[in-house]
Amino acid sequence: MNKFASKLLSVNQMLFFSHLFLVMVIIIGMSFSRYESEWNTRVESAGLIAQQSLSSMINDISLSVAGRNYTKLTMPSQLNHLQGIENLLFMEIRGQSDYSGLPVGVRFSHDEDIIWRTDVSAEDIIRAKQTLHGLSQSLVDSSGDKRVKLQYLFNKSSEDLRMLERSMVLKNETRFEVRLASDDDHPFVLVPKTQSLQIHIPLVNKSGGSLFAVFDASALYQLRSDIVRSLAVEAVVAILVSILIILSVTYWIVKPIRRMASYMSQDIEKMNFSTLPELDRRDEIGSLARMLKMLAEKVQAQLKELRHKSDTDALTGLGGRHSYNTSAEVFYRHTMASKRYFGLIICDIDNFKLFNDNFGHSRGDEVLKIVADAINSALLGDELAFRIGGEEFVVMASCCHCDEVHRLAERVRNHVANRNLPHARQMGTVTISVGAVCVSPGQSVSYREVFEQADSLLYDAKTAGKNRIRLCRFSDRNNDPSALFEMPICKEFASRK
Numbered sequence: 001m002n003k004f005a006s007k008l009l010s011v012n013q014m015l016f017f018s019h020l021f022l023v024m025v026i027i028i029g030m031s032f033s034r035y036e037s038e039w040n041t042r043v044e045s046a047g048l049i050a051q052q053s054l055s056s057m058i059n060d061i062s063l064s065v066a067g068r069n070y071t072k073l074t075m076p077s078q079l080n081h082l083q084g085i086e087n088l089l090f091m092e093i094r095g096q097s098d099y100s101g102l103p104v105g106v107r108f109s110h111d112e113d114i115i116w117r118t119d120v121s122a123e124d125i126i127r128a129k130q131t132l133h134g135l136s137q138s139l140v141d142s143s144g145d146k147r148v149k150l151q152y153l154f155n156k157s158s159e160d161l162r163m164l165e166r167s168m169v170l171k172n173e174t175r176f177e178v179r180l181a182s183d184d185d186h187p188f189v190l191v192p193k194t195q196s197l198q199i200h201i202p203l204v205n206k207s208g209g210s211l212f213a214v215f216d217a218s219a220l221y222q223l224r225s226d227i228v229r230s231l232a233v234e235a236v237v238a239i240l241v242s243i244l245i246i247l248s249v250t251y252w253i254v255k256p257i258r259r260m261a262s263y264m265s266q267d268i269e270k271m272n273f274s275t276l277p278e279l280d281r282r283d284e285i286g287s288l289a290r291m292l293k294m295l296a297e298k299v300q301a302q303l304k305e306l307r308h309k310s311d312t313d314a315l316t317g318l319g320g321r322h323s324y325n326t327s328a329e330v331f332y333r334h335t336m337a338s339k340r341y342f343g344l345i346i347c348d349i350d351n352f353k354l355f356n357d358n359f360g361h362s363r364g365d366e367v368l369k370i371v372a373d374a375i376n377s378a379l380l381g382d383e384l385a386f387r388i389g390g391e392e393f394v395v396m397a398s399c400c401h402c403d404e405v406h407r408l409a410e411r412v413r414n415h416v417a418n419r420n421l422p423h424a425r426q427m428g429t430v431t432i433s434v435g436a437v438c439v440s441p442g443q444s445v446s447y448r449e450v451f452e453q454a455d456s457l458l459y460d461a462k463t464a465g466k467n468r469i470r471l472c473r474f475s476d477r478n479n480d481p482s483a484l485f486e487m488p489i490c491k492e493f494a495s496r497k
């Protein structure tokens with residue numbers, strides 16, 4: 001997983017996304033639990049308020065159910081009271097008379113503005129009609145006070161009949177889904193579909209019964225929308241603030257790493273870690289910066305030592321082959337660009353094989369050191385000297401004139417000869433042969449050509465008898481026939497011996 005992520009994402013992105021994920025989980029979790037607790041509190045208090053608004057009626061209702069007293073249960077003052085209860089939409093009383101054992105059922109509907117019985121049967125209506133009919137008969141035959149009483153009873157019975165008939169109609173027409181069962185432990189339940197709060201309160205008469213009520217809970221749901229909205233706004237603000245903090249923290253961590261990486265991408269020898277601001281930090285990044293600085297300084301020191309070793313010929317202390325390869329041509333170009341004369345001198349010890357054969361290689365090595373020292377002592381300061389092969393040395397100089405090259409070559413040969421190092425008996429002392437070329441300012445010639453010409457002059461010096469100098473101004477004989485004419489013919493400086 002880590003490998004996969006590190007291939008796809010940078011450190012910056014990984015830090016950012018992992019922190020953002022964490023922050024979002026925390027914020028969403030906290031918002032959700034706040035929502036849960038706030039919503040549950042609201043629902044609980046709405047349920048309690050609804051219960052309290054009905055509980056004052058429970059004793060009266062229970063008494064009426066016990067005595068199956070419909071008159072009390074359905075009287076207009078009861079209707080007014082129920083209409084006055086805030087948000088009450090519907091109420092149903094189900095119970096059993098304590099005396100007759102008959103069922104009692106009454107309903108209230110806020111929209112219908114009525115209380116009606118739910119236990120009316122066809123027989124009840126027939127009975128009421130018969131009563132009314134009997135009263136109407138009696139009313140015809142009566143007079144005086146009796147008639148007044150009978151008229152009252154007739155009016156009441158006709159009102160009862162009308163009520164029973166209306167109840168019969170409403171019983172069949174009015175439906176309201178009540179979720180709570182009478183044996184449900186929950187005193188109330190919220191029904192999202194109808195946005196209603198349903199309450200159940202048990203009656204206190206002996207045979208028992210229940211009061212179910214349905215309250216309008218749309219205000220509660222509106223409140224829920226407000227809670228969700230305000231929590232969402234808080235969560236968004238918290239996430240935005242967190243993003244800002246995460247961005248600044250990741251920037252604070254990643255920027256120094258990037259800066260160190262860009263330092264590391266420089267040439268190690270040119271690296272300068274002392275300007276790195278992270279060195280002053282006291283945290284892990286500061287330690288990393290200090291370790292990198294130490295590492296770079298160690299590598300720089302080792303490189304310096306290595307370069308010195310590879311630049312210097314270990315035996316003679318002159319410049320070595322590596323140093324020659326990197327600096328000879330640079331020196332030549334620089335001299336030509338400075339409009340000065342360039343002198344290239346190649347020296348080779350004469351009959352060195354014979355020396356080795358006679359005195360052994362270790363003695364030969366000592367001679368190499370002495371010859372190198374002699375060559376070095378012949379230099380005035382600005383020249384470069386290298387040992388480029390076994391017993392082959394190169395000196396190069398930037399001069400004001402070719403005569404200087406001549407004098408330098410002569411000095412080099414003399415300094416070696418003057419060491420008077422004994423050679424094999426028939427050879428006398430150790431000597432060198434020299435091939436030298438002088439290139440004038442403005443001559444267009446490559447270093448390789450100059451070297452080849454000096455090497456060929458060295459060969460000439462060897463074949464001419466050794467211990468001598470063959471020096472020539474560079475002539476491009478193939479391309480410039482006049483060069484031979486314009487320049488002094490190559491000179492030979494033989495040993496005075």
Ligand SMILES: Nc1nc2c(ncn2[C@@H]2O[C@H](COP(=O)(O)OP(=O)(O)OP(=O)(O)O)[C@@H](O)[C@H]2O)c(=O)[nH]1
Binds near residue numbers: 356
């Ligand atoms: N002691 C020693 N000998 C070396 C070293 N490098 C090369 N040589 C020897 O130098 C000798 C060079 O021999 P040649 O190329 O035949 O040249 P030469 O004998 O000097 O003959 P000329 O150049 O014609 O005068 C060989 O014997 C090599 O072994 C070295 O580092 N130490």
